[in-house]
Amino acid sequence: MIRDITIGQYYPADSIIHRLDPRVKFTGTLALIVSLFLFDSFYGFLLCGGFVAAVIIMAKLPLKYVLKGMRPILFLLLFMMIFNLLLTPGEVLGSWWIFTVTKEGIRSALFMGLRLIFLVLGSSIMTYTTTPNKLTDAMERIFAPLKLIKVPVHEFSMMISIALRFIPILLEETDKIMKAQQARGADFENGNVFKRIKALIPLLVPLFVSAFRRAGDLAEAMEARCYHGGKGRTKLKPLKYAFRDAIAYIVLVGLIVGAVFIP
Amino acid sequence: MSLILDNISYIYGKATAFETYALKNVNLAIPDGEFIGLIGHTGSGKSTLIQHMNGLVKATEGNIYFNGADIYDKDFKMKELRRKVGLVFQYPEHQLFETTVIRDVLFGPKNMGMEQLDAELAAYGALKAVGVGEDLLDASPFELSGGQKRRVAIAGVLACKPDILILDEPTAGLDPVGRIEILSLLKQIHEEQKITVILVSHSMEDVAEYVERIIVMNDGEVVMDDSPRVIFEREEELKAMGLGVPQVTRVCRRLHSLGMDINPDCITIDEAEQEIKKKFGLV
Numbered sequence: 001m002i003r004d005i006t007i008g009q010y011y012p013a014d015s016i017i018h019r020l021d022p023r024v025k026f027t028g029t030l031a032l033i034v035s036l037f038l039f040d041s042f043y044g045f046l047l048c049g050g051f052v053a054a055v056i057i058m059a060k061l062p063l064k065y066v067l068k069g070m071r072p073i074l075f076l077l078l079f080m081m082i083f084n085l086l087l088t089p090g091e092v093l094g095s096w097w098i099f100t101v102t103k104e105g106i107r108s109a110l111f112m113g114l115r116l117i118f119l120v121l122g123s124s125i126m127t128y129t130t131t132p133n134k135l136t137d138a139m140e141r142i143f144a145p146l147k148l149i150k151v152p153v154h155e156f157s158m159m160i161s162i163a164l165r166f167i168p169i170l171l172e173e174t175d176k177i178m179k180a181q182q183a184r185g186a187d188f189e190n191g192n193v194f195k196r197i198k199a200l201i202p203l204l205v206p207l208f209v210s211a212f213r214r215a216g217d218l219a220e221a222m223e224a225r226c227y228h229g230g231k232g233r234t235k236l237k238p239l240k241y242a243f244r245d246a247i248a249y250i251v252l253v254g255l256i257v258g259a260v261f262i263p
Numbered sequence: 264m265s266l267i268l269d270n271i272s273y274i275y276g277k278a279t280a281f282e283t284y285a286l287k288n289v290n291l292a293i294p295d296g297e298f299i300g301l302i303g304h305t306g307s308g309k310s311t312l313i314q315h316m317n318g319l320v321k322a323t324e325g326n327i328y329f330n331g332a333d334i335y336d337k338d339f340k341m342k343e344l345r346r347k348v349g350l351v352f353q354y355p356e357h358q359l360f361e362t363t364v365i366r367d368v369l370f371g372p373k374n375m376g377m378e379q380l381d382a383e384l385a386a387y388g389a390l391k392a393v394g395v396g397e398d399l400l401d402a403s404p405f406e407l408s409g410g411q412k413r414r415v416a417i418a419g420v421l422a423c424k425p426d427i428l429i430l431d432e433p434t435a436g437l438d439p440v441g442r443i444e445i446l447s448l449l450k451q452i453h454e455e456q457k458i459t460v461i462l463v464s465h466s467m468e469d470v471a472e473y474v475e476r477i478i479v480m481n482d483g484e485v486v487m488d489d490s491p492r493v494i495f496e497r498e499e500e501l502k503a504m505g506l507g508v509p510q511v512t513r514v515c516r517r518l519h520s521l522g523m524d525i526n527p528d529c530i531t532i533d534e535a536e537q538e539i540k541k542k543f544g545l546v
Contacts, residue, residue, distance in 0.1 A: 011279075065279055179319045180358040183350040184419055185342060185374025202370065205360035209405070 009069075009168070011128040017059035018129045021245045022138035024252075025126050031252045032122040035259035036115050044262045045114050051255055052121050059129050069124050070117070077116055084109035136161035137239055154230025162218070170211060177206045266293040266316060266348070266427060271325035273311055273483075285311040286322070287483045293427065293461070298453050300470030300491075301463045303480035304505040309463050310353070312480065313429045316461075317348040346375045349425030353432045355416030359404040364395065364415050367404050371423040382422075389422035390415070392452055394444075410441045417445075421452070427459040428452070434469060446473055471495070471509045471530045479506070491530055511535045 012018075017025075036048055056066060090104030127135070140157040147153050178188060181202045188199050273286040286308050293299065293316075303309045314320040315327060318334050318341050327334045329344055352358065361367035365383075368390055372382035390400070393414040399407065404415055413433070421428065430449065434442040446462075450473050453460045464470055470477060470491070477494045479487035481504045487494050494501070495508045498516075507513070511532050519527035525542055529535040540546045 062279060176352065177358055179314065180350075180352045180355065181370075182319060183317060183345060183352070184358075184371035184423065185345055186370075187342075187374070202358075202360045206358055210357055 009127065010131050011061060011065065013060045013129075015058060015060040015129070016244065017055060017125075019244070020129075020248055021239055021241055022130050022134040023142055023239060023241075024245045024248045025130050026135065026138045026142060028248065028252050029122050029126045031256055033119055035256050036118055038256070038259040039262045040111070041262060044259055045111075045118075047255070047258050047262060048118050049114075052118055052125070055125055056121075059125060061125070061128055066121070066124065066128070069128075070120060073116065073120050077113055080116065081109040081113045084112050132161055132164035134239075136164070137235070141239055152230075154233070158230075166211075166214070169214070170207070173210055174203065174207060177203055177210075265295060265330065267291070267328040268293075268315065269326045269328065271312075271315060271322045271327065273308075273315070273320065274323045277323070284483050286315070289325070289483075289485050291478065291485060291488070293459060295426075295459060296457055297459050297476055298450070298474045299459070299461045300474035300477045301461055301480065302465060302467065302470060302477055302506060304465060307480040307504075308483040309480055310431055311483075313350060313431060313461065313463060316427070316429060317345050317350050319350070342375065346423050347425055348427045348429065349420040349423055351417050351420045351428070351430040351433060353435055355420075355433075356404075356409065356412035358419075359412060359416060362403060363401045364390070364404050364407070365400040367415060368419045368422050371419050375423050385422045385424055386418070389418040392421060392456075393418045393448060410437060410444070413437070413445070414448075425458060427461065429461040429463070431463045432465075433462070434464070434466075442469070449473070465506070467495075467501075467507060467509045468511075471512075472532075479504070492528060495528070495530055 032048065032051065035044075038044070039047075056063070085101060085105045085108075086099050088102055088105035088108050090102035093101050093103055093106075095101065130138075136157040139160065140153055143151070143153045143157075178186075182188070186199060186202055188196070188203070191199065268289055268291040271286055271289040272284065275281060275283045275285050289308075289312060301309050301313070311320060315322055318327075321335065329347070332339055334341070334344055359367050361370065365386060368386040369382055372385045373379075377385060395411065395414050395418060399411070404412060407415065417430070417433065428449075433445050433449070437445065446469060449460055449462065452458065462470060462474060474491065477487070477489065477491050478485055479494065479501070486504070487497065487500075495512055498508050501507055508516075509530055511534075512528070512530050515525055515529045515535055515538065516527045518525050523542070525538050526534075529538055537546065
């Protein structure tokens with residue numbers, strides 16, 4: 001059940017999108033998010049939708065897998081769309097009790113919904129096709145100029161990569177402890193809210209204990225291998241741009257220009 | 264009282280790039296009162312298999328019958344199965360969470376719906392059976408030593424009074440003395456309480472000494488299921504699976520092949536000792 005959460009996980013496949021430089025994918029995701037808010041017409045969504053669809057196909061991601069990863073945002077999506085639908089003033093189409101539906105409401109609910117979907121799709125494609133290590137490498141390189149004003153860029157990216165690395169470990173641990181407690185008759189699924197919150201104690205206490213233990217072990221292992229921060233540290237596999245990355249950048253510029261000039 | 268696994272298969276991540284068979288057409292019958300060793304290399308499907316036995320994982324294909332009742336039936340009481348089939352996970356001390364030892368052991372029996380008094384009796388009995396002294400009842404489980412924590416965790420499952428006790432690598436990470444202590448403890452519990460014990464391990468030494476039946480798994484399939492002596496005759500096959508025979512059996516076989524008149528099929532150190540003593544006329 002817990003394994004079903006696919007958002008933020010890497011999906012191994014051999015595709016051109018997987019091989020792209022992670023810096024391209026990171027800036028590409030930013031470009032997609034920016035361009036999503038640059039236009040205000042259906043043509044814009046056609047452009048972004050086409051872009052996202054093309055990337056999914058090129059990345060050889062199974063559509064079912066991608067859609068399954070969208071499930072966690074379903075609630076947020078519905079919530080946002082309903083509010084937009086009911087609370088936007090404008091030309092009234094119909095009303096019932098205290099609710100009024102306006103033409104502008106429908107339009108804004110649809111637009112907000114589509115924007116959120118593309119936003120989440122775009123960022124999950126990035127994590128599906130890029131290993132956490134490469135992603136943090138990219139962030140470290142992109143934000144490197146901030147070192148000049150004494151921002152600890154390397155430390156931040158190390159923290160992010162450790163955090164990302166620990167997500168699957170802690171999920172697995174959660175799954176394991178849950179099963180161990182279920183074997184002792186624990187019930188996580190039935191009962192009212194208070195009962196269910198109380199049922200979480202046998203899960204959370206061991207989980208925290210193990211998270212601290214793992215953190216301590218990791219810190220010791222890093223020190224044992226003489227880790228001392230980013231200064232003077234070189235990479236085993238430094239990032240290098242290839243020809244395909246240049247093309248990808250041109251496509252991204254095209255996307256933003258398209259989003260700006262669309263009617 | 265018995266547990267029957269009928270053609271069980273389990274597939275991880277169906278229809279994605281991660282799809283793998285964790286179990287493939289497993290058929291097993293676990294009758295009452297046996298002491299069974301479940302052996303296999305890391306990743307052979309042992310842990311997945313035992314999680315099927317108390318319904319924590321649902322098989323992709325196949326059926327499981329507990330005392331004749333299909334456990335995937337809608338009316339089947341899963342809680343009853345979880346009580347009757349006690350499962351001790353690997354590193355069970357990681358599941359401890361209560362403020363005192365006795366409260367942690369009481370967690371299981373109370374969940375299973377025992378009355379307070381019965382639950383307490385069961386908890387005291389279980390702690391006594393695993394050799395945790397009364398002076399530790401009110402200690403915090405986090406203050407205990409590794410070996411003691413493990414005993415408390417095993418007591419936590421034993422207190423539910425299971426008919427079948429399954430333990431996933433109960434000796435992992437313990438020193439040699441701790442290993443022998445835990446294993447002989449299990450033998451004692453098996454004999455005194457007449458419950459079925461299934462011992463999951465990848466160490467032949469561990470199981471040879473104690474169990475009466477060995478189930479060997481490889482790549483999600485049950486490849487052998489017989490008494491230790493019969494299994495250990497298939498040394499070459501076991502080696503091919505990354506397993507082997509107990510060290511003492513290897514020694515006896517080597518001595519035998521070098522021309523010494525000694526039984527090549529000793530599987531425990533005691534047997535080998537007797538054989539060698541006999542050879543030199545010491546008995």
